[in-house]
Amino acid sequence: MSGFDSEFDAVVVGSGPNGLMAAVTMAEAGRRVLLVEAAGTCGGGLRTEELTLPGFRHDVCATVMAMALASPAFRELDLDVDWAHPPVPAAHPLDKRPAVLVHRDPGRTAEALGRDAAAWQATVGAAARAGFPLVDTLLAPLSLPKAPFSAARFGVPAVLPLTVLARSAFRTPEARAVLAGMAAHSMLDLRAPLTSGYGMLLAALAHRVGWPVARGGSQAVADALAARLVRHGGEIVTGHTVRSLRELPPARSILLDLTPRQVAAVAGDRLPPGYLRRLSRFRYGPGVFKMDWALSAPVPWRDPSVASAGTVHLGGSLEEIARSEADVARGRHPERPYVLAVQPSVADPSRAPAGAHVLWAYCHVPNGSDVDMSAAVEAQIERFAPGFRDVVLARHVMGPAALERRNPNLVGGDIGGGSARLSQFVGRPVYGVHPWATPVDGLYICSASTPPGPSVHGMGGLQAARLALRREERAAARV
Numbered sequence: 011m012s013g014f015d016s017e018f019d020a021v022v023v024g025s026g027p028n029g030l031m032a033a034v035t036m037a038e039a040g041r042r043v044l045l046v047e048a049a050g051t052c053g054g055g056l057r058t059e060e061l062t063l064p065g066f067r068h069d070v071c072a073t074v075m076a077m078a079l080a081s082p083a084f085r086e087l088d089l090d091v092d093w094a095h096p097p098v099p100a101a102h103p104l105d106k107r108p109a110v111l112v113h114r115d116p117g118r119t120a121e122a123l124g125r126d127a128a129a130w131q132a133t134v135g136a137a138a139r140a141g142f143p144l145v146d147t148l149l150a151p152l153s154l155p156k157a158p159f160s161a162a163r164f165g166v167p168a169v170l171p172l173t174v175l176a177r178s179a180f181r182t183p184e185a186r187a188v189l190a191g192m193a194a195h196s197m198l199d200l201r202a203p204l205t206s207g208y209g210m211l212l213a214a215l216a217h218r219v220g221w222p223v224a225r226g227g228s229q230a231v232a233d234a235l236a237a238r239l240v241r242h243g244g245e246i247v248t249g250h251t252v253r254s255l256r257e258l259p260p261a262r263s264i265l266l267d268l269t270p271r272q273v274a275a276v277a278g279d280r281l282p283p284g285y286l287r288r289l290s291r292f293r294y295g296p297g298v299f300k301m302d303w304a305l306s307a308p309v310p311w312r313d314p315s316v317a318s319a320g321t322v323h324l325g326g327s328l329e330e331i332a333r334s335e336a337d338v339a340r341g342r343h344p345e346r347p348y349v350l351a352v353q354p355s356v357a358d359p360s361r362a363p364a365g366a367h368v369l370w371a372y373c374h375v376p377n378g379s380d381v382d383m384s385a386a387v388e389a390q391i392e393r394f395a396p397g398f399r400d401v402v403l404a405r406h407v408m409g410p411a412a413l414e415r416r417n418p419n420l421v422g423g424d425i426g427g428g429s430a431r432l433s434q435f436v437g438r439p440v441y442g443v444h445p446w447a448t449p450v451d452g453l454y455i456c457s458a459s460t461p462p463g464p465s466v467h468g469m470g471g472l473q474a475a476r477l478a479l480r481r482e483e484r485a486a487a488r489v
């Protein structure tokens with residue numbers, strides 16, 4: 011028996027970007043939609059809170075909205091969000107040499123890479139020039155490709171392990187390091203296939219659309235999606251953790267913005283044992299250890315050009331970053347971890363009181379780790395920004411368990427909704443032409459555990475909702 015007294019055509023469980031996108035898609039198609047969220051506010055990975063001190067607005071999870079800007083799902087919606095671009099999308103400081111800056115302009119980026127200028131243009135630059143048709147093909151991997159030729163051209167180097175591409179196509183330590191910093195976003199061992207693809211795509215997006223933040227915080231993106239849903243008659247219930255499908259009102263389509271382990275828990279009594287077995291083989295990736303800081307002043311980067319970058323990759327050379335990620339893949343805690351840092355207030359000063367700043371950073375750790383990595387993370391920042399600790403007013407720390415308590419989709423601290431390994435790139439959460447569908451009629455999965463995977467792009471939600479609508483229409487035509 012459900013506690014909901016209205017009638018709905020569609021119910022969505024979970025209000026991350028994918029759940030919100032699924033709900034908006036169903037509502038815009040004229041369906042009466044209920045969205046149920048466990049937390050007190052909508053957003054999932056799109057939440058902004060004063061985690062440290064009053065007046066300092068920290069994104070609890072996602073900040074960098076390159077994928078949202080590039081995604082066909084978001085492009086079609088044209089949301090009322092003010093995107094703020096940092097002067098430089100990303101920087102990669104190095105010991106004893108100038109930092110590498112990844113500019114919006116591929117030519118300017120390539121120029122600074124000296125002997126690797128042509129290689130950068132031939133790989134990352136070519137992907138950026140291929141533009142939205144290529145991005146659309148990569149973000150909707152099971153649809154008819156919009157750019158088959160550029161996808162094939164991108165695909166050949168993309169399947170290579172980053173360590174292989176970097177050492178075969180690039181000669182300078184700068185280019186190799188910057189590609190490693192990009193590829194390490196995948197949370198994979200950089201000797202794994204496809205890591206080049208993740209790195210090249212992210213770098214190409216820096217050129218194509220930039221790496222902006224949402225003015226006021228990522229919560230603004232969730233709020234805009236929720237407002238769109240409500241405008242189309244959708245209803246939102248927050249503070250309700252769904253433990254079983256039996257709690258939900260009857261609906262023709264139910265879309266779960268959940269990862270496979272939670273899907274099994276919530277819908278296990280309805281799903282056939284064979285499918286449950288396949289879900290149980292789904293692999294989660296490493297966790298993250300995240301820190302947020304309130305700062306009295308900008309980070310004192312040794313190379314001052316880093317101050318203009320929204321995102322900073324801290325880990326030094328290709329070899330060092332590869333070692334760090336290999337350690338994590340083997341279940342170890344790196345001594346000098348690769349640290350991904352984001353300075354949102356460089357692009358959006360409204361995040362902090364005048365003159366002050368917010369900063370966040372995480373390193374990768376084995377899934378479910380309970381090791382305190384604060385000292386190691388801060389040491390990496392100090393290495394490239396001596397005196398950093400002197401500008402810290404307050405810090406907030408979340409290991410894997412704290413992250414999962416806030417959002418049960420972050421299983422063991424895995425922020426990707428499952429490992430991004432090659433076998434789970436398309437076979438996500440299971441192999442099939444329609445991986446969003448479950449064997450139960452009208453029951454779908456729409457989270458980052460479905461193609462095209464993690465990040466704020468809403469494509470899992472859009473694809474699952476479109477599939478649900480197509481199937482509803484086919485069923486109606488049969489009657």
Ligand SMILES: Cc1cc2nc3c(=O)[nH]c(=O)nc-3n(C[C@H](O)[C@H](O)[C@H](O)COP(=O)(O)OP(=O)(O)OC[C@H]3O[C@@H](n4cnc5c(N)ncnc54)[C@H](O)[C@@H]3O)c2cc1C
Pocket residue numbers: 023024025026027028029030046047048049052053054055056070071072073074075076077078250251252253267268272276298300372413416417418419420425426427456457458459463464465466467470
């Ligand atoms: C620290 C961190 C930094 C990140 N940085 C970036 C970034 O800069 N850029 C980027 O593009 N991506 C980033 N990501 C990844 C991005 O946030 C995710 O890929 C994205 O949010 C996944 O969206 P989703 O809709 O699939 O799930 P989520 O956003 O995880 O949302 C799932 C929602 O379901 C709810 N839920 C779970 N179980 C239940 C239940 N039983 N009943 C009801 N509700 C439930 C949860 O509370 C949550 O609100 C980051 C993630 C983290 C954690």
